[in-house]
Amino acid sequence: MGENDRSVLDEAWGRIPHTREVQADTGSFTQTRIERVLTIIVGPASLVLGAQAFVAAFVPGDEAAGWHLPLVVGVFVPLVAMIVACAVGRFARIFSGVFAVLFLVALALWPVATAGGPTPVPTENPWIFYLVNVATVAAVVAFPLPFQIAWTIAAPLLFGVVRLVQAGGRPEFIVPILLDVSFALILGSVLLTLAWMYRSIAANVDQARTLAVSSYATAAATAAGEHERIAVAALMHDSVLGALLAAERAGTPRERTLAVSMAREALTRLANAEKDALEGSDEPVPASRLADDIEIAARDLGVEIEVARRVEEGTPRVPGRVARALVLAAMQAVANAVQHADAQGLTVQLTGDAAPGGVAVRVRDSGGGFALDSIQPDRLGIRGSIIARLTAVGGRSDIESGPTGTTVTLEWESGDRW
Known part of the structure; x- marks a missing residue:
């Protein structure tokens, strides 16, 4: 044992x-x-x-x-x-x-x-x-x-x-x-x-x-190992592979700045690989805080984005763990738009509803799009860093892509899990 x-x-x-x-x-x-x-x-x-x-x-x-x-x-x-x-x-x-x-x-x-x-x-x-x-x-x-x-x-x-x-x-x-x-x-x-x-x-x-x-110990250990494997795979994709791909494709000053920022983030996250990627205070934060965090994170990647906000009065506060997951998933969608669509028509919108109570983040671009069925199983940018990350905190994600562009929708409702 x-x-x-x-x-x-x-x-x-x-x-x-x-x-x-x-x-x-x-x-x-x-x-x-x-x-x-x-x-x-x-x-x-x-x-x-x-x-x-x-x-x-x-x-x-x-x-x-x-x-x-x-x-x-x-x-x-x-x-x-x-x-x-x-x-x-x-x-x-x-x-x-x-x-x-x-x-x-x-x-x-x-x-x-x-x-x-x-x-x-x-x-x-x-x-x-x-x-x-x-x-x-x-x-x-x-x-x-x-x-x-x-x-x-x-x-x-x-x-x-x-x-x-x-x-x-x-x-x-x-x-x-x-x-x-x-x-x-x-x-x-x-x-x-x-x-x-x-x-x-x-x-x-x-x-x-x-x-x-x-039997419980064996099952729990297996589940922990699988969770760790997925976390490491997501980390490798988000930080290391993303930084390498960005560096390889960098041809303009903005792309080089993006590659440098992604490499810096990769080194930081690898140095803290033993820690939970979502660790930290779970104190609820205002919904508008998500827009601020997305703008700051995008700026660190060399992308200037102004998040459109429509937050109703009475929108519930978002638990810290959920907020971090939404921001990270949104930044993965932004990084995908920059890498694969050259940030064409890139916009980010934050919506907060008082009833039934929840928030939604939509990341859109007007690139050439892609076919979801054609994504290889070992590519975890969408599966691990967006879909699985939102599912882990009780959220939902939806991806629509076609010749006119791609829309990534990230949603969380206060009654889902918290």
Whole structure:
């Protein structure tokens, strides 16, 4: 991806509202949000189940003497850390992973911790059972999918095994243990499936968004390149090629003066080629200002023209960008008349109308005219410097040419675009 594409991509992505969670990786906007939602949900849910287990832990348990307190501390301290981390949105994966691992360790130690302890009751579950599915959701937050599946299956099965070992394999424990294990497996599978589904949807949304923004960047870069190519081509025609042609054909003092002025303008514009040809203030100007600018620009080219003016009271002011485009297009038409018609019968007229509101510039000459269809595609004096220039600012241009002369009409209405 080129620098131009990347800058456009960054600009497009910058239109998406960013928060602390998504500034690090703009390519996973939705996934980051889904992860945050999961941690927000896991925190309160774990708090509810953890509180239930904590209350159950105060009842005389199944552990032998000296085991109850270490197990409670070893399980509930990382559980509290996980809940706090999920609530604040920082280090949730780390503390969730720590709890998921320590819970399985505590569960594996359960037969040892309960050896020699009180006789268990089949209808009463130990406090550690209430945290089986908490370990499942902790794995969902902390680990990749294969480990999530492993924890979802291993935690309930391990509880069933250690519970059966604690009971000494007595038959009356088999059915309650199977029911508890089945319930934990079903609930854990549902939680795992929901998390996987939302993460998959988020990944697909991010992929589609990235492709869309990348396509926009490519299209925008292509359009920018084409715009630059047209601008450079118009610049070459207006300034360089026009000056060269004028110098080649100059045979009279006036034509030589015109060629020198055009060469000076070409050097100035080439020196500022990286800038927008229409840059500058867009402050609206009076319509009559266009006539003054055309007369001054024509005088710089060695052509004395007095622009005929008919500006009605109430004619809208013309935005600066539009005014510059009209003046430049009019000067291209004047240059064409000087070069190709020897300025025969050259006149320029400015018209301003209050209703519907707009201005028009007409450049006429009485030369031999030309056929519009015969203009070569690489000649941009009319296509680029007149037609395209007016179209770019919401204006219109019309060219009529015949044996009796050529008329170039440049129009802009206030309701067209501004």
